[in-house]
Amino acid sequence: MRMLVLLLLFSSPVQADDFFEHGFLGLSRGEISDMIGEVRGMAAAAQFSVPSKPVVQKPPSSSPDFTSEWENYASKAVVPLDWKSLLSGPSRVVYLGEPHHVRSVKEELGMNFAAFRQAGITHLALEMIASRHQEKIEDMARDKSPTSVREVLVREWGHAPDSYVAMILSAQAEGLTVFAMDLHREKQVELRAECIQAGHSNGKCIGEIFEARDTSMKKVIRNCLEENPDNRVVALVGSDHIELTSQHKDFQDSRAYVFAWSADYISTLLLKAGYSKRRLFLPMSGSAVSHNGWIFTPKVVEEGMALSKT
8 A cells, every 4th residue: 555655755845844844644854755766666667558459568668669659658648638539428427637836727727717618627636635625625615715715725734735726716617516525634643643653654654544535526426426427526635636636437437547747758769759838638548547637737747857856
């Protein structure tokens, strides 16, 4: 289960510092450091697959065949990013995986909520706010005052709170119903304390908390779907809830897309191919990877790379 802390430890020092600053689950920097060696080894072993025929597992990065395989696939499969097309269709739940600390993701979404509505999306579900704060989001929709929601994001979340506030306001302005779905922070801390008392490692306990959070989020989404058969949900979560725990696969016919960012292989590949000025979508086979494709925008990649260097 320690794979579940990969994003926290290795996505960027900015994200990790945010967690330490806000006392993430009571873990100290030293306790996290104790896990780094084990998790780094697991990260090196976590390879993704190429959706070719037949599906080819990723060979060592030095392999020229691997590079040419990906370049060949991307050149034929990549298409312009079109949110309406991406979100249209029968799926009632569509997951979007993001790096939380990259503000440009929220800006990209905020500029395109009209297309969400055109695609038939009715609700935007957020990992970033615990479900018990739903009333504050509803007050924000009515009063247009983000103060209470921002305070929650600053106190309990920590990642780029103002960018989330602006995104929520944009979603509400376009007629989307926004709802919170995470397990509240006090419960997460309580679960970790119980797990540690039972003699389990930090890595195992964080894994169990991830499972509890996934359960909470899926329950909130199911309630929304059951309320009205016409409801269609976009769930914005950290990429680890898609790539590691595959939360979306509990919903029939769901789809999941992940934002490419920083120096990940997809970003590097598309930049090398000369796409530094274009917003793109690279579809993937659901049988080859844990999601249905990468969303690539220059602003997200540029900001992610800049943050990774700080």
